[in-house]
Amino acid sequence: MAVVPNYDALVEVQLRPGIADPQGATIEKALPVLGFEGLSGVRTGKAFRLSVAAADESAARAKVEDLCRRFLTNPVIEDSVVTLQAAAAI
Amino acid sequence: MSARIGVVVFPGSNCEYDAVEAVTTLGAEADLIWHGDRSVDRFDAVILPGGFAHGDYLRPGAIARFSPVMEAVEEFARAGGAVVGICNGFQVLTEAHLLPGALQKNRGLTFLCQTVELEVANSDSILTRGVEIGTRLRVPINHFEGNYTCDPATLEELEGNGRIVVRYVDNPNGSVGDIAGISNEAGNVVGLMPHPERAVDPLSGSTDGAVLLRALVESARRVTSRN
Numbered sequence: 001m002a003v004v005p006n007y008d009a010l011v012e013v014q015l016r017p018g019i020a021d022p023q024g025a026t027i028e029k030a031l032p033v034l035g036f037e038g039l040s041g042v043r044t045g046k047a048f049r050l051s052v053a054a055a056d057e058s059a060a061r062a063k064v065e066d067l068c069r070r071f072l073t074n075p076v077i078e079d080s081v082v083t084l085q086a087a088a089a090i
Numbered sequence: 091m092s093a094r095i096g097v098v099v100f101p102g103s104n105c106e107y108d109a110v111e112a113v114t115t116l117g118a119e120a121d122l123i124w125h126g127d128r129s130v131d132r133f134d135a136v137i138l139p140g141g142f143a144h145g146d147y148l149r150p151g152a153i154a155r156f157s158p159v160m161e162a163v164e165e166f167a168r169a170g171g172a173v174v175g176i177c178n179g180f181q182v183l184t185e186a187h188l189l190p191g192a193l194q195k196n197r198g199l200t201f202l203c204q205t206v207e208l209e210v211a212n213s214d215s216i217l218t219r220g221v222e223i224g225t226r227l228r229v230p231i232n233h234f235e236g237n238y239t240c241d242p243a244t245l246e247e248l249e250g251n252g253r254i255v256v257r258y259v260d261n262p263n264g265s266v267g268d269i270a271g272i273s274n275e276a277g278n279v280v281g282l283m284p285h286p287e288r289a290v291d292p293l294s295g296s297t298d299g300a301v302l303l304r305a306l307v308e309s310a311r312r313v314t315s316r317n
């Protein structure tokens with residue numbers, strides 16, 4: 001297995017559909033006050049960036065998805081989306 | 091012989107001395123357990139106290155559940171040992187999958203620090219054994235993420251099997267089913283957001299928390315006398 005990180009991962013964690021997001025709702029309520037029109041459906045979340053060392057992209061994805069399931073999300077209330085790209089060569 | 095109750099101290103716990111003081115007042119022997127310890131065998135009951143374990147980074151309880159002591163706590167709970175999580179301790183128990191569901195940010199997005207009225211909904215958990223269902227208790231809450239949530243099937247299971255231990259009379263945080271505390275299936279693991287340990291001394295305004303903690307001390311004492 002590669003020791004040098006060869007993939008960059010972006011993990012976006014969001015509340016599952018149907019789970020109330022009071023933070024998003026509060027932000028949305030502030031929008032008209034600030035003069036923003038035509039914006040709706042505000043949902044808040046978290047993003048994590050990390051570097052991954054793995055044999056190939058599917059191994060890298062499996063590793064990061066395992067991390068999401070066991071640690072980065074609480075599956076009772078949160079989902080995650082993993083985006084991978086090859087690390088820029090130095 | 092007195093019941094021996096251990097109170098876990100994570101980095102960032104802040105209610106451990108209140109818990110020790112409260113159960114000692116009620117006749118137990120209590121001691122602290124550092125989160126790096128790997129055994130809880132010398133105790134009859136374990137309390138995970140309130141606070142901000144590991145800074146509540148990522149999510150409350152998300153990192154605490156990987157503290158070395160938690161493996162021992164899980165083993166202790168699986169063997170039928172009494173485990174109570176109060177506030178942050180409840181969050182740790184859900185993250186550790188010892189209790190179902192999750193604690194979200196309060197509806198209304200405010201940190202709540204007030205005394206609330208609870209209604210006892212089960213008289214067969216380690217925290218409510220012998221307490222009549224419907225008993226009302228005034229106990230403080232002090233949390234930002236206390237809004238209990240779970241999927242509908244879990245809620246049905248909690249409701250149907252008497253696993254809701256205490257409910258809010260006037261729901262302060264949006265918890266589904268007015269849930270303030272729940273138990274596992276066997277009733278030996280209980281988590282609740284309110285702080286019974288802060289309502290034992292008359293100086294703190296209410297002594298109703300003693301009703302719950304006395305039941306815990308009694309449950310633990312029965313374990314002691316069996317050994």
